[in-house]
Amino acid sequence: MAEATPMIELSGIDVTFKEADRTVSAVKQVDLTVNKGDIYGIVGYSGAGKSTLVRVINQLQLQTNGTVTVNGQRLDQLHGKALRQARTKIGMIFQHFNLMNERTIGDNVRFPLLLGTTLSKQQQLDKVDELLALVGLSDKKNDYPAQLSGGQKQRVAIARALANDPEILISDEATSALDPKTTGSILALLKRLNETLGLTVVLITHEMQAVKAICNRVAVMQSGEIIERGDLLTIFSNPKEQLTQEFIETSTQVDSALANVVSQPRIQQLGVDERLVVLSYAGASTDDPLIAQLYEQFKVTPNILFGNVEILQKTPVGTLGLVLSGTAVDDALAYVKGQGVHVRVIDVPKYRAELANKAAKANRGEGDA
Ligand SMILES: Nc1ncnc2c1ncn2[C@@H]1O[C@H](COP(=O)(O)OP(=O)(O)OP(=O)(O)O)[C@@H](O)[C@H]1O
Structure with a gap:
């Protein structure tokens, strides 16, 4: 180049x-x-x-x-x-x-x-x-x-x-x-x-x-x-910064998908071996049979909640929201990170509190700046 x-x-x-x-x-x-x-x-x-x-x-x-x-x-x-x-x-x-x-x-x-x-x-x-x-x-x-x-x-x-x-x-x-x-x-x-x-x-x-x-x-x-x-x-x-993540999630509508997911009672009661995660990946990682490997290597079962793939600059960029279940779930997540996939583990109570906070601010007419 x-x-x-x-x-x-x-x-x-x-x-x-x-x-x-x-x-x-x-x-x-x-x-x-x-x-x-x-x-x-x-x-x-x-x-x-x-x-x-x-x-x-x-x-x-x-x-x-x-x-x-x-x-x-x-x-x-x-x-x-x-x-x-x-x-x-x-x-x-x-x-x-x-x-x-x-x-x-x-x-x-x-x-x-x-x-x-x-x-x-x-x-x-x-x-x-x-x-x-x-x-x-x-x-x-x-x-x-x-x-x-x-x-x-x-x-x-x-x-x-x-x-x-x-x-x-x-x-x-x-x-x-x-x-x-x-x-x-x-x-x-x-x-x-x-x-x-x-x-x-x-x-x-x-x-x-x-x-x-x-x-x-x-x-x-x-x-x-x-x-x-x-x-x-x-x-x-x-994305490294929370604000960057927010902008991206608004543009991919991951924010509204997540808001919907965390309102479900099942997701509010995740067990100790369960994680709500959002995976983001670009290019080659999209082709990897990652989900299959989670089960084969770690006996971790993925339950896919939402997904989105867009083509940016001729490269597929994907986002996947899932619940992973299994005793080796944290090892599995470390493995996924090692494959160049961005992993965000959602702390459900904290995420719900942030949403409530944002909604209250919006009701009071306060901006984001
Ligand atoms: N001429 C000025 N005198 C005093 N303060 C100013 C002036 N121009 C901008 N500011 C202040 O500087 C800050 C940045 O403003 P700026 O317009 O650059 O932001 P922005 O990101 O472009 O937002 P917007 O899209 O609303 O214009 C704001 O706090 C604004 O009030």
Whole structure:
């Protein structure tokens, strides 16, 4: 495989907001490298610091500490025209599209070309046609934003973000206001642009579902810090942090399956030789006749409660919820771990207490951040 070339390098980034009565540390000591051609997902709940962090990349937000290098150039050392020039190579799209309602779709897309461009008027108009064709909206050129659906507006915003041939596209919750089907088509468009134009994409979201659909790498943010990061398959099949696990379980619906399972009286009364476990595995481990071996080698009987297999980056990633019974159950679990399978033993009373706690918080209207 070709060696990865860093496109974005953030090093030691802090962002501190000083307000009259308090100081907010929105980003704390973040190091992040995004390679050329990555679709890098940054996932976290509201208030985790995701938007602040990505706005540092194009210097719309200045860091309190740290350095920002984009395509080998130290952006934190640039000012004025040089910074504006460098920013044109970083496109950005937002949740609420930010289109100009009084201008046509064509004029919205042309807008960035009017600012300090070297293109003639005809070249600008040709470029607009090319960009609208790229996002599948050639027939909407003379319409106004109000005449378009949310998905179409986001396509216009993408076309506009690409006007100056950027190397990087930052997507800040760009699909959060869209329905699942439209979300899927916008994510597919981002993936196509990544593949055909070699565009590096940074995708901020609170939905692991979006990350799962197109990202090759992911970082999880909490309280201004990156608490876990890695390639998509590793993170999905072997999450280390509880928050990462939560995001994944929501996206695979393992959380609702588990909530259902732990509500059953039979599961609330597991014996000393019984364990409720969730196994996650990627790639080759999926093919191993693991379940059969549990019985053959350890005389442990598996009772399968739920299962899910998805294809991520052309690799099967599976999740299996089961109750294992047998005197050698802990030896069997150690064996399974040794096979590269992520094993999570669910402490049923504790899990039920956590669920009750979360439900009570939700009832009080408290967020996750
Ligand atoms: N200009 C600002 N002044 C003061 N505090 C700010 C400012 N911008 C962001 N913050 C605070 O910094 C923290 C991180 O906010 P940020 O918007 O980066 O989070 P986020 O993960 O992107 O969440 P969301 O998706 O809700 O925007 C929050 O506590 C927020 O209130």
